[in-house]
Amino acid sequence: MRASFFTWGWPLVALGVVSVVALTLVGVRVAQAQTSDAVVWEGPGTVSAHTYVHTSMANVAAGPEHLLLVDNLYVTLRTKTGATVATSDLVQFFGDVAGDQAASYDRAIYDPASERFFVVAAGRSFFTGEAQCGDPATCPYDSFLAVSRTSTPRSLGAADWYFYALPDTELREAGTVAPVTTFAAFYTIGVTKDAVVLSSLMYDFVDFPRASMRLRALAKADLISGQPVLDWNDVILDADWPPAAAVSDGTGDSVYLVGNYLDRSCDLQLWELRDPLTVPRVTSHRISAAGACSTSGLPVEPDGLLVSVVRPQSFFLNQPALRDRRLWGAYTIAEPTDPDQRARVRWFELDLSSGAGSARVVQDGRVADESWNFIPAIAVDDERNMALVFTRSSAVEYASAYVAFRRADDPPGTLRAPMLLEAGKAAWGHDRFGYYMGAAADPVDGTVWVNGLYVEAFKTWGTRLAQLDLRRLEPAVAGSFSPAPTRVGVNFVVWSGGSIDEALGSLPGSAALWVLLDGRFLGYRATAPAFANAAFLAKFPGAVVPPGAVIVVVDR
16 A cells, blocks of 8 residues: 655765755655655755854654754754745854854654644853853753744744743752753653753763753743743753653643663653643653663764764654654664673553553563664654654664554554665764654644664765654565576566565575666675665665566576
8 A cells, every 4th residue: 555655855065174064856766665655855056154063863753734843953844745935044044142152962843732843952151062151141941932923934033933042051949940051952741731841961060971851841921922931940850861851742731751770671751740830840760671772882883884973963762743642662782691782672552541650561572683773753643553663783784763553452562574765875984863753643633753864985974764653554575586496597587566675585596686687787785885886876766676677587
C-alpha cells in the first residue's frame, strides 16, 4: 500500500570556521519505502556565512498550515508542501532582544491548546574559542523566547511574533531573586493549560563545566498576548542526568520530564512539575527497567571505511512525547554486554494513567544491529503509532538518516524494518556531528514529521524532512529475481521491483549486479561503500529499482 511520505532537506557546509547553507529543488523517490513520489527541496541558494561551526540540532514543529524548522543556525518557516515562507539567521530572528549576544541551542514546538508556536534559544556573550566573560553586568546571558501571534504566522518578523529576553543570571526561586553565574543550553519545552516551562541545562561560566538543571515557568496567557514578562518561577532539579520535558497537547496541569541514570542501569528518572505558576511542586520517581544501559564513554562511530569518525554529542534524552497519559522517549545508549560498545537507539513507553508515582515501563525497545545508531527523535500520532528518526553509520556506510516505526497493534517492543530517509554521501571529517534531530505530530491530519540528519559532503551535514502517515506506511518488501539466479557466474534476470539489497544478501555467493538502462550498464554491490555505488544510487535512490528492469547478476 502506498502512503504519504514527503521529504525535503538542506545541507549545512562547515569548512574550517565558516558555515554556509546551500539549497536546490529536486524530486526523487524515497529509498526503501513503498511511497508516493517524494518532493525534496534543498532551499534557495547560499544564505550566509558564520564565524564558527555549529553542531546540528535539526528540530521541527508542525502547525495547522506551516512547519517551523530550527537547526542551531537558521529559523525557517515553510508551508507543508515545501514552499519557503521566510528564513532568518537565528540572531536576526530574535532581533533587538538579542543585542550583541550569539544564539544557539534552539528548540521549537507548536502548542495545540493555545494555537501558538514557541521558539527558545540560548543567548551567549562569547563565541567558541574566545574567553568566557565572567561579569554578567557587562556580558549578559539570556534565554530568548519567541511566540507566534497566531497559529499561521506569515513572516518571521515582529508583525507575526512576540520576542522576549529572560536573564539567565537571575534565579527566581521561592519568591526571591538571586544573582547567579550561569548560561543555558539544551532546551526542551513543556506546556500546561496555564504555563510554558523551559527546561535547560545551566552551565556555570565561572566554574565551567559545572552544571545544574533548571525549569523556568512562565504564564502562557501573558506570552500569547504579548504582555511584558515581569515574573516567573525557577526550579532547580537534583538530576542524575539532564531530563527532558515532554511535548503534550497543552491542556494538562503538570509538566512531565524524563531522564536516565549514570549507574549503567536502564532505569528511568521521571519528574512531575505541578502548580508551576504558584508554588511549584516537584516530585521524582525511579522507574525500574530491565537490562544494562551505558550513556557515557561511548566510542566514536566508524564512518564509511573508517575514513573519518562520527562522534554523536547527545547521550541524554531528546524531547519526549506525551499522549493520552503515555510518555514516549528515545536516546542513545551502549550496552555493556556488547564488546564493540556500538551506539544503540533505546526507545520506551511509560504508562502514567495511575499517576507519576505508579508509572511503569510498558514497552522498551532497541534499534540494534551491526551498525552504530544514534541521536534519535520520536513522535506519536493520535492512534499511538510511533515513528523514530535516527542516524546510522558503520565501516561501510557514511552517516545516513533512517526512519523506523511501529503501529499500536504491533507486538510490544518491536519496530518495523528501518527505512533509509537519506543516504550519507561522504565521511564527516569533524569531531562533532549532531546533538539531536526533530520529530513532531501534525495537529491537523494525523501524520507525523521527522527531520533526519546525514552527511551531505565532507564536513557538511544535511537534514531531510519527511511526512509519514503511519496508519498506512509499510516498509518496502525486498525485491526478487525472476527467474532466480541458479548458478555461480553470470545470470540474466528480470527484476520484480523494490529494493535490491536484501535480495542480493540472500544469494549464496558474493554478488554484484548491473542494470541495463538505455543501452548502458549501471553497477551495484550491496557491501560496497556509498561512493562506489554513487552513480547507481543517483539513478536508483536507496537501490530501489523499478519492476521489469533487466539485470545482470554476477554471483561467485
